[in-house]
Amino acid sequence: MRIERELMRGAGPAAVLRLLEPGERYGYELVQLLEARSEGVLAMGQSTLYPLLYNLQAKGLIAARRQVAPSGRVRKYYRLTSKGQRRLTRQRKQWQALSIAMGKLGLAGN
């Protein structure tokens, strides 16, 4: 199931921040992880992911570095900044509260 655009607009950045919490990742890796971990619900095309990454970078929530892999491939790795970490912490609480509230309304959980 794909979720609607408006919902994705709020969920997408939070999901990317969460995926970067353990450590830095590159673009294709993020695409794969989003699809796998959300079982396809939060899957987003590259045309959505990269603009999202650039926006998060502009807001100072993530930072990027260029690195040449042993294969010779030049990748861009993204990592969470301290500001991004704080934002993620706040969003996590908000999503939890939202989830509980939606659950009480019978819209989330069992």
Added chain:
Amino acid sequence: MSDISHPSLLRRLYFTPLRDLLRGRITAAQDYHAALADAALPAPIRQLIEQTVRRTRLWRSEKTALAEELLAHFADGLERQSTEQLVDAFGSIAAAARLIRRGKKRNRPLAWKALRLVGQMITLLLLLCAVAAGRFFMGQPVHSVDYVGQLQQASAQAPLEDRAWPLYRRGLLSSGLSPPSRRVWDLADSFDVRPGDKDWPSVRSWLKQHADAMELFRHASAKPALGFVLGPGGSYDDDPQLYGPGHRFWDAPDSVPADSLWAIPIPYLTTLRIVSEAIGADAVLANEENDGPRCIADIQAMIDLAGQLQRQRLGFDLSDMVALGVRNLALDYADQVVAHGPRSLSDDQLRRLVHQLANGDRAADLIDLDGERMNFADVIQHVYTDDGHGDGRMTPAGVRLLWSAEEKQADPSAVTFLVGDWIRWAPLPVVAISRREAVEQFNHLMDLAELQLNRPLREVHDFAADHEIEAMKKSALGNWRYKVLVDCAVFQVSLVQKAAEQYLGHRDGVSVGIALALYHRRHGVYPSSLQALVPDLLPAVPVDRITGEPVHYTIRDGIPIVYSVGADRKDDGGVPAVTDSDMQGLPDPAAEWNVPANKAAHGDWILYPQSRFGH
């Protein structure tokens, strides 16, 4: 362009970052086309990247970074997915390019963002200016009242037999005092001589030679109306004989509308001023010749001429100012005739002279602001649009008209409004007050001025109108904002009032001087006090116009002197204030009102006989 796989030097230079170039290296590091061509990717993916990157319309360095990232992305993807799957998963190229462009631009440096903001603001400002300019240049003044026609009608209203101008004209032509002649000005200077002066014989000779013209002038002055028909097709346009062929009174700029009051020539003001000089000189000659009736008739003629000028309704205060000048001349000659022995005048004639001179006691009796109001109303309808509810905005024609009002003063040869003038005058339509504000402000100033002119100057402690006008002129912004008032409608009312009060003070002095002359004839001596003249020879002792107390009187060397204590408010026994030799003929420095006593000229203001004290 040459082959990408073997780029030319020019291409490599083009794609080399400035930083590398400055280090002397030609790296072509921003040639993402070459990187794509070299990449071991399927053609559909290379095309997808190429199109996406191109459509972002980003900076070259940004495109290079994006291409590099997408190359890595698809290379990673090909390890797990097919080309078709990757191309499908990418989504819309146009949407991707648009979103990527937006995201990348957000990452640009703060300085670029600031510059972009400034650029946007400038663009917005230019757009607003363009809209405002369009609105301004479309504005047209609406001439709803034909003031020129009204004036023309009023000046042509008098029956032909009541008009003075045809007689003045005949006298001007027969005496050679017609305006084109340079000799007029020489003659005007010559008239300002007195018996005993070396030029007096030639003036006397000229006056005798043109006695007929003088008679015509006296006859003309007795007519109730001046009868100079103003405006197009009037007395000026119709008279090449008097004014010469192709005559032009002034070089009206092309920015002055032909149907405005400003375009009306008023040459008669100068001409009749010269006529009054000639009549005055004739009064002196008549006194010398013991011809009392002619002497009195000449002075009467000058006073009547002043009245004609005042009654000839004109949209400016100029008429009143010239009329006041003619009255002053009449007074000067009366002063001279009485002070130097009015031997030609009978007692009755002297009493008649006092009666002739009595014409009001306030500046408002001599200065009428109705003409100013009419002139301004005409200016307003040539400067502003009219929304039908008393408001409107400045028009291009209005700007040109105001330009001519200001520029002609600085450079009389300026007649054409040029592009440079538009640039210099651009602030005017932006900041100028609206039509309604201009009218309200003008009426307010005129009301203040009229209030002031109706009071003796000594009782005016706050020159409110003058102060408000000065405040308008003080700043550059105020000058632009109130330009329609500053340039077209504003005169210094305190200066006008001072001129009127100086005339009235002198007039009071001459009246007392005549009463003293009559007393002397009757008793062989002058009285010990002016009270002795009341009521037989004088209804009351006039007040000192500076203090409000009765005027002072003394006898020195057998000559009676009537005086005001002057601006220093101190009785100096009739000793006049010291006047610089260069200031001879100008108003007495002691005749001031708005000067603090401790800063005023020392000495008294001689009211009679001024002709003996150089004024």
